[in-house]
Amino acid sequence: MPRINVPQAVIEAMRKVQAPMTVQEIYEKIIELDLFIFDTPNPLQIVRKAIRRHCEGIEFNDAAKDKYFVYLENGRYWLRNEGVKGAAGEKKLHPKAHESKELDEVAIELNNLHARYISILRYSLLEKIRALDFREFEIFSKKLLEAYGFIDMKVTSTGKDGGIDGHGRIKVGMTYLRVAFQSKRWRKTSVGRKEISQFRGDIQGKFEQGYFFTTSTFTRGGEDVSFQPGAVPIIMFDGNAIVDIMINKEIGIEAKSKNLLVYEDAFDLLISGDSQIDLFEA
CATH class of the missing domain: 1.10.10 (Arc Repressor Mutant, subunit A)
Structure with a gap:
């Protein structure tokens, strides 16, 4: 042929x-x-x-x-x-209806592509975090807290202050709370009850809040002991939560996006001739 x-x-x-x-x-x-x-x-x-x-x-x-x-x-x-x-x-x-259908199909395709892009981006960000050495991850954790308004943040010297990798302050109402954080750059091992309890013991009586960062995950036991009556609360961030902070605060990333424009329901009325809408009304 x-x-x-x-x-x-x-x-x-x-x-x-x-x-x-x-x-x-x-x-x-x-x-x-x-x-x-x-x-x-x-x-x-x-x-x-x-x-x-x-x-x-x-x-x-x-x-x-x-x-x-x-x-x-x-x-x-x-x-x-x-x-x-x-x-x-x-x-x-009708051509107009066809174009509308095409726009809907393209919008769905764009949304699917965006979801896939975000999924790949999240995975890439987490891998980059896991590639940091332990000291770099401590400094990175400090910057995450500073992005949320924590002040006077310092990373402790290696080997000092037990399990405390850094500390600073956060304003709550009319006062400041003393806070400390610990960072575990782990890939496969999950942070459990033992690590959370030990960190709490290191900061009890010295700080009012604790923050625990890990590039892996937390066990159920670790989550269960994060808040206990009469004890310093431990706020925990696993790898996915850290990526959320990076995206929300644009830490290490730059937003480059185009808005997806869609018709409003009132568009046809606007151009029908029966509309009382003033196109140039402020």
Whole structure:
């Protein structure tokens, strides 16, 4: 068979099936009939773009002048100038409605991509934290507390003050509380009851609050003893909680994002001519 391009392959697939199809079905039929060899990691997107470029009612910068396809209200495509029993009773989707559907689909895709990006970012941030040496992680913990308004924060000298890696103050109401923190740069071992109790013993009577940072996780036993009546409370941050702080306070990261704009419900009313809304009203 002579080599054909993607739009021609789509046309051949539709004529072979003699029924409207989704983009996925069209792609699968092209592969089944060996109509085109795709040299790309995302062939489905190539098929979708080819159909949209040549689809009636869809206009964008890269749209083609020649229109071969129409978009039906059930989400399938068909040949623009050919009737078929399989398409009986199906209506062409109005271009405006089609564009709205396309916007919804793209918005969903963008949200999914964003969720995947954040997941990868979180994993990468945690790995970078785990790559710090123990002293760097102590300094990093100090900076996390400073980002939340803690003052006079100091990292203790190695080997001094027992399990206290740093200390400072935080203002609560009209007074200041003395606080201390400990940092455990662990990967596999979880922080448990023993470590939390030992840290509390080191700060009891000297500080009013304790903060425990770890790049791993806390055991259930460790969580159970973090708050006890009459004892210094220990606020705990595992690897995921530390990443949350970094993202919320933009510590070690820089926000570079584009806003996703959507239509408001009142948009159609705004331009209908019946609206009493003043477009230039302050």
